[in-house]
Amino acid sequence: MAMSSDTVLNVVEPLRESLTPLGFEVYPLKIGWYNAVVSPAHQLYYSADTLALVVLSTPSMFEKVFLPFLQTGCCEDVRDPIDQCVAQTVRSCVSECLPEQTVDIIFDHEMLPNRKPKFLAQTAAHVAGAARYYRPSDVQDPPWGDKKMFGVCVHPRLGGWFAIRALLVLKGVEVGEALQQVDPPNCVSSREAKIELLERFNLCWRDWTYRDIILAEESYSPQQRQYFITPPGKRQELLRQWGFLSQAD
Structure with missing residues (x-):
């Protein structure tokens, strides 16, 4: 179904x-912006005008959602x-807010059988206008020469203190001209x-200065930094120290 901007x-x-x-x-974004x-x-196999939504987490998510989640003891x-x-x-918010709509939810950590990500999160955030994706090709005559370098998104308010978590694809919802693309702010100009x-x-991503x-x-x-600095394999032990997991035998 085609939508107006109000819809x-x-x-x-x-x-x-x-x-x-x-x-x-x-x-919000259109699948066609991403596929282009x-x-x-x-590429994602939906029509170009299909409405999708990219979901970011901000620093406050840790205290507002994650710590209460840990307190439930379900992890x-x-x-x-x-x-x-x-x-x-x-999933809970999508079910509550769009109960009649079929929504394909793709999370940033999900992989295809060939080990490629199911969607390119930084590209999705860029085309949606959420955060600008800075790539080596954006630098003329780079000092690193032919060395392989990876790009990174910067949020206009949060810098690098955020994460891209999910892409929601509203199957059958086509927006046409009702949604116009906006470039993300060029905050590192x-x-x-x-x-x-x-x-x-x-070169020094572990110190987080980027x-x-x-x-x-x-x-x-500080607590969130401690959690994310801890290697994934040692986070359960950290959660035990914090009292969120039962002590190992």
Whole structure:
């Protein structure tokens, strides 16, 4: 079904109203915008005008949703509690806000059988106008020469202190001209700043300084930093220390 701009808002706003207080952000896009800039191997098999929504988590999600999730004691045998928490929260909000709509929910951690991601999260965030994806090709005459470098998204308010969590595809909902594409803010505009960002991200990403490439309105709390700095294989032990998991025998 084709939608007007008002109808698009009627779909997006309930999800925003549900997810924003929990520390998430929601941005609409058309599948065609995404497919136009990715390789055929990464394209999504929906019509170009299909409405989709990219979901980001902000720093406050950790305290608002994740710590209460841990307190329920339901992650004893969960491989990745953050992924489980986000999935449970997003699915619940989608079910509540769009009960009559078929929604394909694709999470950032999900992989295809060939080990490729089910969607390119940073590209989706860029085409939705949520965060700008800075790539090595954005730098003229880069100082690193032919060395392989990876790109990274920067949020206009949060810098690098956020995560792209999911893509929601509303099957059969086509928006046509009702949704117009908006470029994400170019908050790292100079060549020097882009070089600094990409070098920090690629060469010393563990110190997280790339996240502070711009002045962020929010950043991770000390407890959140401790959790994410801890290697995934040691996070269960950290959660035991925090009292969220039973002590091992």
